Amino acid sequence: MPYSIMVDAGHGGKDPGAVYDGRQEKDDALRLALAVGEILQNNDIDVEYTRTTDVYETPYQKAMEANNAGVDLFISIHRNSFPEDNEAEGVESLVYDLSGLKYQIAQAVNEQLEAVGFVNLGVKARPNLVVLKRTQMPAVLIEAGFINSDSDNELFDANFEAIAQAIAFGILDTLEREGVIRDPGMANSISNGMTNGMAMRNGAGMSGRTQPRQMYRVQVGAFRNRNYAIRLRDELLEQDFPAYLNDSGEFIRVGVGDFDTLGNAVEMERRLKRDGYQTVLITR
Structure with missing residues (x-):
């Protein structure tokens, strides 16, 4: 059985999450969750989503969804917020407690995001968060920058693909290092925009035309x-x-x-x- 991850886009539907200058957390979270999930799928991970459209589910419903699906890992994507605009910036990840695989994944994701350009605010324990408390598998909630920070938003928009890759590779690298999976992605390239979504051989598409080489x-x-x-x-x-x-x-x-x-x-x-x-x- 392939390793399975449920990717959760925070908020949704009637719950916009944090809002700043017309920007809504639920939209950024969904876009990033789908991008991260695509990279994970292209590296032999079985990915499920709590939502793929703008719908609302309670945190408890999301946790039960993951439990009922029997996935191995739960990743929740969010944007952070601070009471005062442009007074805080950076990424942080939240876990139930500072131990185990979830903690190692959270640390690795933060480090990868720091390399993209974010301030690394560290990993924090939040035992009362429902999606961390009620899930029966390791769970990590990722705050991908502050939505009411202009600098974090600029970084988020200018480096979106790199941010999605940073999160996915932080997860994959930890799973491989801990022996949970073997050589993630070695046999597969990351999504390169092929419209049929299938792996190509020898750089040629179904029509025989040469495709640009992935670097x-x-x-x-x-x-x-x-x-x-x-x-x-x-x-x-x-x-x-x-x-x-x-x-x-x-x-x-x-x-x-x-x-x-x-x-x-x-x-x-x-x-x-x-x-x-x-x-x-x-x-x-």
Whole structure:
């Protein structure tokens, strides 16, 4: 049986969640939950969703849904909020208690999101949250930045794909490291926009036409300050990592390598992690 995860998009329907300047948490949560779920599915995970449209269910209903489905892991996607606008920023993950697989997954997801550019606010225990308390499997609630922080919203919008990958790979990397699954994603590429959703062989589609080759990079940092990015790149180069800067977007990203197989990219990511760097895998 494949490993199964229920991905929950927080709020929905009559419950918009946090709202800021016309932006609703329920919309961001659904968009991100679907993107994370797609990546997990493309890495041999059996994914179910509490919702795929704008509908409302109570947290208790969501927990019972996961229990009845018998999934192995529950991941809930949210955006955070603070009483004062633009006074808080960053990502945090919530778990029932600071132990076990759920805690390790939460830490890994936060680290991956930090590499995208978010402030890492850590993992916190919230034993009274229904989706963490009532679920019968390990459960993690991810607060993907503050919805009433302009800087977090800019980061969320400009790096959406990288954020989805950061969450998915934080989960997959932990499951593999703990021996729960074997070599996640080694035999499958991440979704590359193929309309039929099927794996292609030898870079050719059903019509025989050549498809663009999927490439993978390891991102080690994303900065607004160019000097910080240069400092990290030079530090990596001194250790013989093939580092470079990518300043094509709002953030200056520090990347390592350009790989045509996911396996090679994952191996480079592991080397960087062993040397204490926070990483996220990027596709192009």
